Amino acid sequence: MSSKNNPTRDRILKSCQTLLETKGASDVRMSDIAKRAGISRQALYLHFPNRAELLIATTRYLDEIHGIGKVVDDQIFTAEGVARLEGFIDVWCNYIPKIYGVGKALMAIKDVDEEARVAWDDRMSAVRDLCDRTIQSLIxxxxxxxxxxxxxxxxxxxxxxxxxxxxxxxxxxxxxxVQYLKHMHRSALKLFTVESWDIERV
Amino acid sequence: MSSKNNPTRDRILKSCQTLLETKGASDVRMSDIAKRAGISRQALYLHFPNRAELLIATTRYLDEIHGIGKVVDDQIFTAEGVARLEGFIDVWCNYIPKIYGVGKALMAIKDVDEEARVAWDDRMSAVRDLCDRTIQSLIxxxxxxxxxxxxxxxxxxxxxxxxxxxxxxxxxxxxxxVQYLKHMHRSALKLFTVESWDIERV
DNA sequence: TCAATAACTTGACACCGTGTCAAGTTGACA
DNA sequence: TGTCAACTTGACACGGTGTCAAGTTATTGA
Known part of the structure; x- marks a missing residue:
C-alpha cells in the first residue's frame, strides 16, 4: 500500500492519522503516536526526522489510500465548462473531511515550522491549479x-x-x-457562472 | 484612553499590539513584549496572569482605540435592507486588518488554550450577530x-x-x-440579494 | 555456528518557552 | 521614618521536542 514497504512505518502513519482524526490536532504528541503504534518514542525518530516530516508523510499516505490523484484526473479530463466546475467541487469538497485532521495539524504548525509551511502551501497550490483549470474551462x-x-x-x-x-x-x-456541498455548488454557480436566462437573453 | 488608567499596562498592550502586527503572531514571546515595554518579563505577570489573557486584553484595547462598537451601532441602526448589508461589509471588512495581528495569535492558541478559545469565539459570535441582523433586514x-x-x-x-x-x-x-472589499460586496450581492431585474420581472 | 547488521529499546539530557517563587530595590506618600 | 506598590534579579519546575549513548533481539549470510 505505502510506497516504501515498511510495516512499522505504515503503522506509525496509520496511528498518526487516526489520532489526528479523533483527538484535536494540537494534543497529539510524538509519545502518543509512538504508544499507539506500539513502539518507543525514540523509534519514531528512526523513521521520521521530526514531527513536521511525520505530518507531511501522513498527508501523502492519505493521498495514496484514497487515490485522490486518479479521481481528480478523471474529473478534470472528462467534463468541461459548468460540469467540470460541479465535478471539481464534488471531488475536492468530499476529500476535505478525509484530510482535515492532518490538515489542521499542519496548518497549526505552519506558522512556526518553515518545512511544514512549504509542504502545506504546496498541496494547496495544487488545489489552486485545479481551480485555475476549472475557471479556464468556464472561460x-x-x-x-x-x-x-x-x-x-x-x-x-x-x-x-x-x-x-x-x-x-x-x-x-x-x-x-451534504448541506455544505449543496451550498458550495450554489455559491459557485451564483458567483462565477452565467445563468441560463442570461444566455437566452443574449 | 484605556479603561484602567495604568501607564505600564497600556505600554504593555501597545507593545503587544505592535509586535503582533510586525512580527508573525507565533514568534512574539512574553520576553519580547516585556523588552519592548521596557520592563522585566516577570513584571508582565504582575499585570496579566498569562499570555492568553494578555492577548485577550490586547483585542479589547484595540476595540477601545478604534471605537468599533460605536461605528457598528451607527451603521446598524441607520441603514436597512441592501444598504445595511453594504454598510456592514464596509465597516467590518475594514476593521479586520486592524485586528488581524492579535486575531491570528488568538486563533493560533485557541486550539490549546480554552480561555483564548472562549474569548475569540465570543468576539466572532458578536460578528455573527451583526450578520444575523443584516440578513433579517434583507428578509x-x-x-x-x-x-x-x-x-x-x-x-x-x-x-x-x-x-x-x-x-x-x-x-x-x-x-x-480595496480589491478584497470590492469582491466582498460583489459576492454578497450575488449570493444573497434579489437583483433589480428580478424585481422588475415579478 | 558465529558475526554482522538492522530495528528496536531504555535512559539520560539539552533546549525553549511558560509560568512560579523568593528576596531585594526604589520611590512616593502619610 | 515606615509602609506599600511597582518593579527587579535570579532561580527553578514543567512539558514537549529532539539528541545521544549503550544495550537487546532477530535475521541473515559466510
Whole structure:
C-alpha cells in the first residue's frame, strides 16, 4: 500500500492519522503516536526526522489510500465548462473531511515550522491549479461572468472551497457535509457562472 | 484612553499590539513584549496572569482605540435592507486588518488554550450577530433570495467575511484591501440579494 | 555456528518557552 | 521614618521536542 514497504512505518502513519482524526490536532504528541503504534518514542525518530516530516508523510499516505490523484484526473479530463466546475467541487469538497485532521495539524504548525509551511502551501497550490483549470474551462465555454477576470475568479473559487471554510461551516456552524456541498455548488454557480436566462437573453 | 488608567499596562498592550502586527503572531514571546515595554518579563505577570489573557486584553484595547462598537451601532441602526448589508461589509471588512495581528495569535492558541478559545469565539459570535441582523433586514425588505433560509444565509455571510477569508485573499492571493472589499460586496450581492431585474420581472 | 547488521529499546539530557517563587530595590506618600 | 506598590534579579519546575549513548533481539549470510 505505502510506497516504501515498511510495516512499522505504515503503522506509525496509520496511528498518526487516526489520532489526528479523533483527538484535536494540537494534543497529539510524538509519545502518543509512538504508544499507539506500539513502539518507543525514540523509534519514531528512526523513521521520521521530526514531527513536521511525520505530518507531511501522513498527508501523502492519505493521498495514496484514497487515490485522490486518479479521481481528480478523471474529473478534470472528462467534463468541461459548468460540469467540470460541479465535478471539481464534488471531488475536492468530499476529500476535505478525509484530510482535515492532518490538515489542521499542519496548518497549526505552519506558522512556526518553515518545512511544514512549504509542504502545506504546496498541496494547496495544487488545489489552486485545479481551480485555475476549472475557471479556464468556464472561460473557454463562455460561462464565466464577464465582470470577473481569470485570476480573480481563480482566487475566489480557491477561497470558497478552502479547508478553512469547510471547517467554519461544518465545525462552527454545524452544517452537514451534504448541506455544505449543496451550498458550495450554489455559491459557485451564483458567483462565477452565467445563468441560463442570461444566455437566452443574449 | 484605556479603561484602567495604568501607564505600564497600556505600554504593555501597545507593545503587544505592535509586535503582533510586525512580527508573525507565533514568534512574539512574553520576553519580547516585556523588552519592548521596557520592563522585566516577570513584571508582565504582575499585570496579566498569562499570555492568553494578555492577548485577550490586547483585542479589547484595540476595540477601545478604534471605537468599533460605536461605528457598528451607527451603521446598524441607520441603514436597512441592501444598504445595511453594504454598510456592514464596509465597516467590518475594514476593521479586520486592524485586528488581524492579535486575531491570528488568538486563533493560533485557541486550539490549546480554552480561555483564548472562549474569548475569540465570543468576539466572532458578536460578528455573527451583526450578520444575523443584516440578513433579517434583507428578509424584512424582501431582498433575500428565496432559496436561502435565515440561518443558512447568516452562516454563509459570516463565512464570507471571516478573518480567515480576509487572510487568504490578502495574504495568500496578494489582493489589496480595496480589491478584497470590492469582491466582498460583489459576492454578497450575488449570493444573497434579489437583483433589480428580478424585481422588475415579478 | 558465529558475526554482522538492522530495528528496536531504555535512559539520560539539552533546549525553549511558560509560568512560579523568593528576596531585594526604589520611590512616593502619610 | 515606615509602609506599600511597582518593579527587579535570579532561580527553578514543567512539558514537549529532539539528541545521544549503550544495550537487546532477530535475521541473515559466510
Amino acid at each position: 473557454e465555454h463562455d460561462m464565466l461572468l464577464p465582470d470577473l477576470n481569470a485570476k480573480e475568479a481563480t482566487d475566489l473559487l480557491w477561497t470558497l472551497v478552502s479547508v478553512r471554510n469547510w471547517e467554519h461551516l461544518t465545525q462552527e456552524c454545524g452544517w452537514s457535509q | 424584512e425588505h424582501d431582498m433575500l433570495l428565496p432559496d436561502l433560509n435565515a440561518k443558512e444565509a447568516t452562516d454563509l455571510l459570516w463565512t464570507l467575511v471571516s478573518v480567515r477569508n480576509w487572510e487568504h485573499l490578502t495574504q495568500e492571493c496578494g489582493w489589496s484591501q
